[in-house]
Amino acid sequence: MKRYRGLIVDLDGVVWREGKPIQENVEALRILHETGAKIVFLTNNSTRSRRLYSQLLTSILGFNVKPEDVVTSAYAAAKWLKENMGTSKVYVVGEEGLVEELLREGHAVVTLTEARSCRADVVVVGLDRNLTYKKLLIAHTLIKWCGKPYIATNIDATVPMENADMPGAGAILAALEKSTGRKPVYVTGKPDPWIVEIAMLQLKLDKKEVLLVGDRLDTDIKAAVKLGIDSLLVYTGVARPQDVAKSSIKPTYQAKNLLEGIRLLKLA
Incomplete structure (x- = not known):
């Protein structure tokens, strides 16, 4: 064996x-x-940063898990963006973990006001359990009408729950693909x-x-x-x-x- x-x-x-x-x-x-x-x-899952995942894993497992022992699709997205498009102004559809990893790689996260004026270089899409129609609309506008590229953290249609599942980042991605008629330039996750x-x-x-x-x-x-x-x-x-x-x-x-x-x- x-x-x-x-x-x-x-x-x-x-x-x-x-x-x-x-x-x-x-x-x-x-x-x-x-x-x-x-x-x-x-x-x-891009909702937590490597820093927070390492703390949570250390608590659960009972042995030390360092941030560098964790690789997330959020970290991969921030890293890929820097290597392929340089440090960028990013409009984020996602949660705190994605924002933290983007900032750590030197990117700037734009405000809603800036995004409405097309003042973003790229849209990054991850799982967002606080998603609103306004947030989706701004992403749609940046991609379709401002001509901005977008990348996604993953295509997972669902996230497992105890006795069921819930919509994943792939469900949000599917909405944007359908409304804009455009696919992401890259998907960083498995x-x-x-x-x-x-x-x-x-x-x-x-x-x-x-x-x-x-x-x-x-x-x-x-x-x-x-x-x-x-x-x-x-x-x-x-x-x-x-x-x-x-x-x-x-x-x-x-x-x-x-x-x-x-x-x-x-x-x-």
Whole structure:
């Protein structure tokens, strides 16, 4: 059986669901940490910054998780924007985590008044649970009538909850695509492999030594397949066994939860 020295672990549907820790998976992560495995957390959720995610993970897991041990789609968006368009004036459809990561990379976040006057270079779209029609209208106007490009943090249609789900950033993105007739110039989150490559750089390991753990076929597992790394699909979030049977995207391994998975793979 392969021995993996590093893991890239999703958050929503793996570490927690609707903010509530998934105990079997938390226990597995503690065991992996004790065995010396390197762990980087990777999430498409842009609502919190890496700083806040690291604090929350440290509290839940009981071991120190540094901000650099977390890669978010918000951080990836801020980084991609700086590398490809330079420091920019940004209109944000999103929450505090996205704003914080953009500011940390040197971008300026424009006000509603500035945005109404087309005084933004780019629109960045993420999950926004405080979305209003006014906010959507300004983004629509910037993209369609001011000719501004836009990027998105992810295409997740839903976010898992305890016994259901809720609309994700992909639902907001779909509204803008429909109203403007334009697609984003880039989507930074999974399944794009670039965000996984950022996590790989943090691990400093060869691909064959890394296992990606996720709960979604269309983002987590698809990203792993694109990058050529092994994956473990856990059934604690979105995907179910019947989804795997119907999908062309296949994980390397699958398990009821992460604890079962690490026992299956003899990682503990």
